[in-house]
Amino acid sequence: MERDVAVLGVGQTKFGSHPDKTLPELFAEAFFEAFDSSNIELRDIEAIYFGNFVGEITDGAANLGGFIADEIGLRGIPAYRFEGACASSSVAFRDAYLAVKHGIYDCVLVGGAEKLYSAGTPIGTRALATALDSAYEVNSGLTFPGVFALIARLYAKTYDIPLEKLREKIAHVSVKNHKYGAMNPKAQFYNKFGDLKVEDVLNSRMICSPLTLFDCCPMTDGASAVIIATADFAKDRIDEPIYVRGAGQSSAGSLFRQKWDVVKALPRKRSAEMAYREAGMTPKDIDVAFVHDCFTIAEVIATEAMGFFEYGKGADAVEEGLTWADGEIPVNPDGGLIGKGHPVGATGTAQIYSAVKLLRGELDFIKIDAETAITDTLGGDFGTLVNVILSVHRR
Amino acid sequence: MFKDFFSALMEGKLIGVKCKDCEEITCPPKSTCNNCGSRNLERIELSGKGKVVSYTATYVAPLGYDGEVPYVVAIVELDEGAWIVGRLDVDAEKADKEDLIGKRVEVYGKEFPTEQFYPDKQRRVVPMFRIVE
Numbered sequence: 001m002e003r004d005v006a007v008l009g010v011g012q013t014k015f016g017s018h019p020d021k022t023l024p025e026l027f028a029e030a031f032f033e034a035f036d037s038s039n040i041e042l043r044d045i046e047a048i049y050f051g052n053f054v055g056e057i058t059d060g061a062a063n064l065g066g067f068i069a070d071e072i073g074l075r076g077i078p079a080y081r082f083e084g085a086c087a088s089s090s091v092a093f094r095d096a097y098l099a100v101k102h103g104i105y106d107c108v109l110v111g112g113a114e115k116l117y118s119a120g121t122p123i124g125t126r127a128l129a130t131a132l133d134s135a136y137e138v139n140s141g142l143t144f145p146g147v148f149a150l151i152a153r154l155y156a157k158t159y160d161i162p163l164e165k166l167r168e169k170i171a172h173v174s175v176k177n178h179k180y181g182a183m184n185p186k187a188q189f190y191n192k193f194g195d196l197k198v199e200d201v202l203n204s205r206m207i208c209s210p211l212t213l214f215d216c217c218p219m220t221d222g223a224s225a226v227i228i229a230t231a232d233f234a235k236d237r238i239d240e241p242i243y244v245r246g247a248g249q250s251s252a253g254s255l256f257r258q259k260w261d262v263v264k265a266l267p268r269k270r271s272a273e274m275a276y277r278e279a280g281m282t283p284k285d286i287d288v289a290f291v292h293d294c295f296t297i298a299e300v301i302a303t304e305a306m307g308f309f310e311y312g313k314g315a316d317a318v319e320e321g322l323t324w325a326d327g328e329i330p331v332n333p334d335g336g337l338i339g340k341g342h343p344v345g346a347t348g349t350a351q352i353y354s355a356v357k358l359l360r361g362e363l364d365f366i367k368i369d370a371e372t373a374i375t376d377t378l379g380g381d382f383g384t385l386v387n388v389i390l391s392v393h394r395r
Numbered sequence: 396m397f398k399d400f401f402s403a404l405m406e407g408k409l410i411g412v413k414c415k416d417c418e419e420i421t422c423p424p425k426s427t428c429n430n431c432g433s434r435n436l437e438r439i440e441l442s443g444k445g446k447v448v449s450y451t452a453t454y455v456a457p458l459g460y461d462g463e464v465p466y467v468v469a470i471v472e473l474d475e476g477a478w479i480v481g482r483l484d485v486d487a488e489k490a491d492k493e494d495l496i497g498k499r500v501e502v503y504g505k506e507f508p509t510e511q512f513y514p515d516k517q518r519r520v521v522p523m524f525r526i527v528e
């Protein structure tokens with residue numbers, strides 16, 4: 001028997017630098033915020049779905065399920081660690097959602113934690129590169145900014161946009177997301193870069209041409225947590241359950257094996273369509289989107305693959321303001337990965353944190369009239385894709 | 396399997412597999428056809444010629460690659476249709492100044508010191524792309 005599923009409390013640490021905490025300690029902070037706003041007993045939580053990408057490399061820490069459970073006072077219950085690169089906690093969320101939907105559990109904890117800022121840029125960059133093809137891509141020194149730099153050039157050629165013109169257009173993603181990130185007290189760049197200009201993005205340090213420092217999201221320490229349960233369980237405990245209406249997931253291999261599909265982000269199209277189908281919705285039903293803007297160009301192709309804009313029109317859309325908070329489809333009004341930060345394993349459930357808070361009207365720094373939101377998390381070079389649709393309406 | 400690919404590359408041979416069901420050429424080799432998933436494959440040698448489809452001059456490298464910056468990572472579409480990742484042997488400045496997309500290249504192998512996370516613990520071979528026009 002399928003049950004409706006809802007989100008209760010959500011939690012997120014401040015994103016940025018947390019060298020003084022272990023991964024379980026950092027996660028506990030996000031969990032306490034989620035738990036304290038869920039009106040449940042600790043014993044209601046039947047399992048933990050925890051996302052982490054590279055704890056082995058940054059903190060010498062694996063087998064994190066048990067350590068997380070023990071840290072938050074839940075020793076004994078099943079606790080899983082999920083790894084799907086930047087989509088780790090979104091994969092965890094989807095599996096948790098399926099378990100509740102299909103009657104395995106009634107109430108579970110989902111979340112993630114990562115400490116990439118504290119690891120430093122050289123180790124962080126190498127750790128992130130483990131999400132690429134280890135034998136055939138990393139050997140050339142390909143990095144994540146490199147992957148999206150390659151995609152930016154493919155995009156420019158495919159849609160016949162001069163590269164310099166494209167750089168200007170996608171710079172608006174950074175300007176937009178830094179504007180909202182600077183307003184978000186939990187963002188890594190709170191009160192910073194709120195007045196960034198297109199020229200600042202173009203003239204900042206080149207990382208992987210044509211992408212500069214401001215085209216990239218930062219390295220981040222942070223954690224996020226979400227408690228989900230059956231809709232019936234949730235509505236007995238809190239006033240505003242946010243309903244999980246659909247979730248999609250898809251996979252792919254190395255960038256070079258996907259050929260031209262990467263420009264159209266076909267794995268994302270597949271994942272988003274799975275989520276829309278389950279929700280009985282189309283992109284037109286979505287009021288706000290939290291998408292994986294690990295790089296400026298990444299947000300542009302995400303908005304196309306998710307069906308908000310035609311292929312080749314996403315870069316124009318951000319330049320024309322269509323994805324700003326007052327636009328046709330607001331994208332990343334919490335700052336996104338670029339303005340808020342990207343603690344990889346915590347990013348997916350942090351998107352859900354922002355979506356749920358926004359739908360409840362609890363994001364104090366920004367108000368958008370929205371009833372339905374979608375999240376979009378990308379792991380690797382399209383290796384793992386997850387989309388989740390959330391709504392104030394149960395059906 | 397990946398070691399055979401790089402050993403052959405160091406001997407000047409680019410190897411792949413051809414699907415006996417759909418004719419697709421998969422390079423570097425994979426356990427199944429990159430187009431149809433078939434296991435009905437035969438090992439072949441490719442021409443080693445192709446053209447640049449995208450590239451990026453890399454200025455910030457991962458741990459273990461820091462001594463090599465700046466370097467130019469590229470994707471080449473081989474004449475047989477497969478795409479492979481390697482390095483263009485042009486300097487970063489030239490790569491950023493000119494549009495090298497579409498340039499004809501030849502592939503060869505170059506050995507670099509391995510690093511702690513690379514799966515080959517003896518050496519790291521990089522496919523290099525020499526511009527031929």
Ligand SMILES: [Zn+2]
Pocket residue numbers: 414415416417418419428429430431432433
């Ligand atoms: Zn085939």
